[in-house]
Amino acid sequence: MPDAHLRAASPWVIDTRAIGLSKHDGPGLAHRLDIHGPAPDHTVSGVLQVPGGSEVSVTGLMESVAEGVLVTGEVSALAVGSCSRCLCDIEVPLVATFREMFAYPDSATAETTDPDEVPRLVDEAADLAPLIHDELVLAMPAIPVCRPDCPGLCPVCGERMDGVGPDHRHETMDPRWAALAMMKDTKGK
Ligand SMILES: [Zn+2]
Ligand SMILES: [Zn+2]
Structure with a gap:
């Protein structure tokens, strides 16, 4: 049974049972992702941030593999902040591609890696929020400017x-x- 409570709590928590990709269903299955949800908390780097309530879009694919569920796709959002040179308000579109495996807790991968390196499926659900957070922060320019020749x-x-x-x-x-x-x-x- 899908955990309705967990799914309702965050659109980024994907219950593999609900999409037919549970371990029980076996490897080699795929499910298309097209999710629009709120930005994870503290998606901030330097002078830029994706505000908490703003929309983040994720499109991609979840595939069951022998060791877990592979998630590949693209995340996009709009960051706001200030120009590093003139301090005026700016908006910076962010786009990042990702590829991450969520390991089954009882897999060889889980036994030989740290959860910080390879995230785990928890109760057969993958929480994409930390992945989305990290990808957006990495996509933020370190020195954003309102335009390349800002004086x-x-x-x-x-x-x-x-x-x-x-x-x-x-x-x-x-x-x-x-x-x-x-x-x-x-x-x-
Ligand atoms: Zn500027
Ligand atoms: Zn002056």
Whole structure:
């Protein structure tokens, strides 16, 4: 019987019994995945994050193999954050492909590997959330920018160069010239 409670709790927990891929059904079977669900908690890296409530899409295939269930596919989501140069708000589309085996707890693979390396089927269910989290975090650029040639901030006043225009500059004058310039200014009035 599918565990209705577990399935209701997270769309990322796939009960292999419910999709006809339990160990009992044997290897060589496949089930297509097309899931849209909320981003796993703390999908964050540096200045980017996929907000908790936002939608993540996963398409792919689950296949029963001798040692467990193989999951291959693509995950996509929209990350939000700020440009590393000018600090304006940006959105960064993320796409990652993955291939992961969830081992049967009593398989040779489970006996010879650490659960951190090869995830396990728990109660015949595969929890894709940690996999999705890790793939999205890895897909986030380390130094995201609003556009490749973002001019960033003015190093003197901190204004966004995009906002103040290309002619924006600060006269750095020798104090003596500054005094002269002031005299000229007063004369002009
Ligand atoms: Zn920028
Ligand atoms: Zn400035």
